[in-house]
Amino acid sequence: MTRIIPELAAVSAHYDALFCDLWGCVHDGVVAFAPAVAALQAFRAGGGAVVLVTNAPRPRTDVMRQLQRLGVPRDAWDEIATSGDAAQWAMASGAVGRKVWHIGAEKDLTFFDDLPQDVPAGTVARVAPAEAEGIVCTGLADDLTETPEDYRAGLMLAAQNRMPMLCVNPDIVVDWGGRRLWCAGALAQIYEQMGGRVLYFGKPHPPIYDLARRRLAALGRDVPEDRILCVGDGIGTDVAGAAGEGLDCLFVTGGLAAEAFGPDAAAPDPALLAQWLTAQKAAPRWAIGQLR
Structure with a gap:
């Protein structure tokens, strides 16, 4: 049964490493959450x-710059593993072809341009849909005004042409400030x-967790699996991913699903939480209203 805890410190002695989500847990894309930052620092x-560990479709260097802009101090984290990082090698190796139709915003172009040293550059070209062999989807071109329905016709044609898609961010939605945006x-x-084939590399899929483990090991940390705690607010990404990896999870209820647990996002109603988790067929070890 999932236990609601008042703060991370209540269970931190059980763990040597956190795989911590960003959006909805540490910031909302506009401001950093001071209690969450303090919890990570502690x-x-x-x-x-x-x-x-974030489903951001951009490399970690881009996420580092975003954290700096939002005021998340450097002493709140050790490393970053992004869905963009995990997917870059697959893209560069031609997993969806050498000519790709990019669906996404201009801000996501660092996925193509800011490559790690071990990923070959210049092997994949962005082209018009009619010339493409596959799709690289980092998001909507304008997530403030568009919806997924705006892409239905183009996706239908691509599916008919059996073009594989590389989905760089498996999130369905994200909360940006007080606004919910499509991903x-x-x-x-x-x-x-539509019958299209999609390749995923972010949460809840294994590649991003493999990357997070490698980056944890590169810090000189040999952490047993039962000493790693995943933290996140996505039931289908963070919680499902942790379960798939056999890792404990701290579910942040005050994020994407906050309205399901009562009027106070910081204090989820235990009965409502238990009922909701049963319906979701999920059983994270811990839950908390907001990371603190």
Whole structure:
């Protein structure tokens, strides 16, 4: 049974490393959450390691710049593993072809241009849909004004032409400030319903967890699986991913599903939480209203 805890410190002694989500847990894309930042700083001060594991469709260098803009201090984390990082090698190796139709915003172009040293550059070209062999989807071109339905016709044609899709961000939605925006996962979901083939590398799929483990090991941390705690607010990404990896999870109820647990996002109603988790067929070990 999932136990609701008041703060991360209540269970931190059980763990040596966190795989911590960003959006909805540490920030909302507009401001950083001061209690969450303080909790991560305290965990590290106690000897723990924090790997930020995010479905952002951009490389970690881009996420580092975003964290700096939002005021998340450098002493709140040790490493970052992004869905963009995990997918870059697959893209560069031609997993969806050498000529790709990019669906996404200009801000996501770092996925193509900011490559790690071990990923070959210049092997994949962005082309018009009619010339493409596959699709690289990092999100909507304008997530402030568009919806997934705006892409249905183009996706239908691509599915008919059997073009594989590389989904760089499996999230369906994200909360930006007080506004809910569509993500690449929503387009991938439609594409699969059309019969299209989609490759995923972010949460809840194994590649991003493999990357997070490698980056944790590169810090000189040999952490047993039962000493790693996943933290996140996505039931289909963070919670499902942790379960698939056999890792404990701290479910942040005050994120994407906050309205399901009563009027106070910081204090989920235990009965409502238990009922909702049963319906979701999920059983994270811990739950918390907001990371603190």
